Amino acid sequence: GAGVSQSPRYKVAKRGQDVALRCDPISGHVSLFWYQQALGQGPEFLTYFQNEAQLDKSGLPSDRFFAERPEGSVSTLKIQRTQQEDSAVYLCASSSYRTGGDYEQYFGPGTRLTVT
Amino acid sequence: GENVEQHPSTLSVQEGDSAVIKCTYSDSASNYFPWYKQELGKGPQLIIDIRSNVGEKKDQRIAVTLNKTAKHFSLHITETQPEDSAVYFCAASSTNAGKSTFGDGTTLTVKP
Numbered sequence: 625g626a627g628v629s630q631s632p633r634y635k636v637a638k639r640g641q642d643v644a645l646r647c648d649p650i651s652g653h654v655s656l657f658w659y660q661q662a663l664g665q666g667p668e669f670l671t672y673f674q675n676e677a678q679l680d681k682s683g684l685p686s687d688r689f690f691a692e693r694p695e696g697s698v699s700t701l702k703i704q705r706t707q708q709e710d711s712a713v714y715l716c717a718s719s720s721y722r723t724g725g726d727y728e729q730y731f732g733p734g735t736r737l738t739v740t
Numbered sequence: 741g742e743n744v745e746q747h748p749s750t751l752s753v754q755e756g757d758s759a760v761i762k763c764t765y766s767d768s769a770s771n772y773f774p775w776y777k778q779e780l781g782k783g784p785q786l787i788i789d790i791r792s793n794v795g796e797k798k799d800q801r802i803a804v805t806l807n808k809t810a811k812h813f814s815l816h817i818t819e820t821q822p823e824d825s826a827v828y829f830c831a832a833s834s835t836n837a838g839k840s841t842f843g844d845g846t847t848l849t850v851k852p
Contacts, residue, residue, distance in 0.1 A: 657838065666831075666844050667784065667829070668842070669839035669841070672839055680838050682839075728774060728786050728789060732783050733783045734782075
């Protein structure tokens with residue numbers, strides 16, 4: 625079946641612009657995660673949804689970052705007034721389990737954001 | 741919060757040799773330890789995982805061991821092949837926390 629998809633795959637934004645990154649999880653997956661991956665580093669947690677409820681947003685680096693999943697399927701990560709330090713790959717993952725972090729997560733290919 | 745350290749950062753082996761990557765974690769509540777393989781331009785792909793009630797798990801050429809007392813776990817790849825070349829990440833998470841904490845990755849190069 626189809627895996628996790630993300631769009632766009634690449635995004636170039638000028639500093640100060642707003643961007644929106646989309647994630648389509650595997651159909652029926654309850655849990656959805658966003659991670660930020662800087663060059664040469666491991667993914668770092670941003671936020672976590674269970675259906676439409678945002679259960680953990682402790683990893684969002686500032687109030688310029690906002691995520692939503694209004695109908696419990698597609699999710700959008702929005703970054704307002706982008707800064708150069710926001711340049712990274714943004715990864716989305718989904719999981720079929722609702723019991724937390726102890727089950728496998730399936731990752732999308734990521735969106736590479738470059739802020740100039 | 742959880743902290744995961746991964747070693748080595750780079751590893752080069754000859755085709756057919758074994759490769760071992762080690763990780764340590766800090767939070768004793770962590771009970772799930774997945775390993776991911778990430779190829780250039782792709783997202784991480786789960787290759788094997790282990791839960792805290794098990795000490796070892798094997799899947800063909802890949803095995804993972806877990807020492808809960810010492811809070812460390814390792815990935816073992818035997819009979820390495822050039823297609824095993826990639827970046828490997830370990831991670832730790834717990835039932836009560838949705839998020840996974842990742843190590844910084846190991847770049848494995850298998851020379852033919």
